[in-house]
Amino acid sequence: MxxxxxxxxxxxxxxxxxxxxxxxxxxxxxxxxxxxxxxxKNIADVVTVIFPYAKYTAEGAEQxxxxxxxxxxxxxxxxxxxxxxxxxxxxxxxxxxxxxxNYY
Numbered sequence: 001m002x003x004x005x006x007x008x009x010x011x012x013x014x015x016x017x018x019x020x021x022x023x024x025x026x027x028x029x030x031x032x033x034x035x036x037x038x039x040x041k042n043i044a045d046v047v048t049v050i051f052p053y054a055k056y057t058a059e060g061a062e063q064x065x066x067x068x069x070x071x072x073x074x075x076x077x078x079x080x081x082x083x084x085x086x087x088x089x090x091x092x093x094x095x096x097x098x099x100x101x102n103y104y
Contacts, residue, residue: 008033048079049087056093 006028007014028034051073055064079085 043082046082046086047088048082048085049073049075051087051089052092053089054092 005016007016030037052069054067056067057064073087075085
């Protein structure tokens with residue numbers, strides 16, 4: 001929400017254009033002055049943290065070697081804006097990331 005100031009009474013809510021306004025201390029709270037809200041986009045599958053790794057077999061070796069980052073995971077800079085962090089393991093063995101059998 002943003003881009004203006006909300007004006008509401010018992011029957012409707014209006015979004016007024018930004019007026020270079022002043023913070024009047026009003027907070028919109030669910031159950032108090034907000035009864036219903038619709039989410040336009042499903043964010044249930046948003047990944048905020050990844051655990052990247054790669055595996056390879058060195059020349060002459062019999063076993064695969066796994067490589068990870070010293071920090072283990074990478075967190076998106078806006079991850080704190082989500083109520084829940086979601087981490088996925090991403091295989092970079094082929095040079096690109098692979099998640100759910102899709103490369104990106």
